[in-house]
Amino acid sequence: MDEQACPRCKTTKYRNPSLKLMVNVCGHALCDSCVDLLFLKGSGSCPDCGVPLRRSNFRVQIFEDPFVEKEMDIRRRVMRDYNLKEEDFANLQDYNNYLEEVERIVYNLTNNIEIVSTNQSIDRFKRENKDLIAKNRIRSGREEIILEELLEEEKILVESRKRAIAHEEMLEKKKKMRSKEALIDELMFSEQSAASIVETFKKRKLEEQEEMERHREPSPPPLVAATQFSTGIKFSQRIPKDGFLPVPKEDDTPLFKYEPLVLTRNGPSAPTWEEVTEKKYINHVRESSVVERAGGYLPQLACLRALEEAFDGLRTVAVARWTGQVA
């Protein structure tokens, strides 16, 4: 429900909640009946800002805030030209600068700041990177087609499944109706007693059910979308699942080299693991219970930890001066 009314015919929004607001490039919204009225001739001007507009530029409003719609429009236009990807840049810093540049442009255009200089920078960028832009356009075009094909396949699968289920249900219903009619016919025309007829029918129904369960008809295989020629050559744009993987890139990062941990200890050194038992430090620590030992805890751990903490920092000389820390 929109709390805003169409700026022209204000009453119509409350009366008809299904009325949609259409927004244009200047960011002002109009309900669709007002659009019809104003743009009968095909072109007119926005009632709020007087900017000349065309009817084709109206889009159904998705967001409540027309400012957001305007920004979305501008962004779409800008991104058609600024479509470089991360691989087109030498390092991360450049890519980030590029992204910030895009944001600055969109912001300027949306808030009507420095429109002239912003448009000039757009033109400059277009001229300098003409081929990169063209290449990326082709690439993204291809990707879109691949995605569409995937979606199509999924849709077909879902539909065929739905059809199969509906078909089965229909068959069941028909069968039930037929058996009912047969029962009624028998009751009307046969000479046996009513009870025995009902009995026979019941038995037959049970038999049929068991038969059904024993062999379920295999449902017809779902129709597969035509993705290959009869000779087996595939004609989709997508790289097949078990096709060739791209060649792994040259990795220039250095290999991991183990460097043992160096502890800076401002004090006398604590005994090692073996010394703790040899030199009988361990006698002064509580023995570990069976439960603790199962978890991997040994009394040497506690002993060593206490000793290390006792010796660590004994030679510390505090030198920090108060420098007015962050509040």
Add this chain to the structure above:
Amino acid sequence: MFSTSTQKKYWLFADESELLKARSEANAKFVASHGPKMTEEERNEILDANEEKALLKFYELQLRDFCRRFEPPMPRSVAGTAFHYFKRFYLIHSVMDYHPKEILVTCVYLATKVDEFNVSIDQFVRNVKGNQTKAMDIILNNELLLMQVLNYNLTIHNPFRPIEGLLIDIKTRGTMVDPERLRPGIEDFLDKAFLTSAPLLVAPSQLALAAVLHSVSKIGENLDNYVTKTLLGDSSSEALASLVEAVRKVRSMIKSMESSPKEVIRVLEKRLEKCRNQENNPDSEIYKKRQFEALHDEDEKYGSDFPSLIMSGDLKLGEGIFEINKSMTSP
């Protein structure tokens, strides 16, 4: 490890004069920013650095008692951590800016979390006297502030494990008979040490050594041989000298510790009530108004859908807040 910790890098100061500098700076900052806003009579009540110190000492005693009487019984390292946080906080902010009563409980709560002595907030406030829901609100509101002021340096190295280590070492390499006799003296010393500024000036292992030596001299024996030969046998004489200096500093701080009489404290507390920063006082009008406005901003954000969003349970708010809004937005 202490040597590589932030405690040593950022929170261990050269001597008391640095701490004094910090505290007077905090005091001056408060006076400069809030003095002009206060009335004449409020300005007369402003506390100076010494009075703040006395108040803080009193509240540290409260902190100690709070931790002692805590249910379930709290390990001493949690109390030690809380003390550290408390001292650090009031190096940066003035007592008049944030009331020590509130910061006290927040420090303990944060310490229980950091030290892995898990207590739910409900169980925690059961130990607090007075209005417990109010206490819960205060603690939860101040927790993030406390962490920010501490610059997120939350790991504290306490002297308790170094004590154990030293005792083990004395039993193994020293020549003393039954070092267990030292424990009561050590505990007593550490209790007093946490009430001074010692933890901000010396390393925890040095503090532990000071405690052991004090206890040793109390029972009339002498461990100097052990210290010089066995403990520091392999290191230089200046290391020994600096260690001796540190230990001496701590011991003298403990000896010169004095606490003010209750009457003085009561007067100071009254003055604090008058001159404190009302924006941070949960009982004041300004604070409540600010909270109210904060909720109203939320109202603007969601527009007229606010009531339906709440009804459908999509938007959840705290209990007290929910009641206020319901009465405001229901037809």
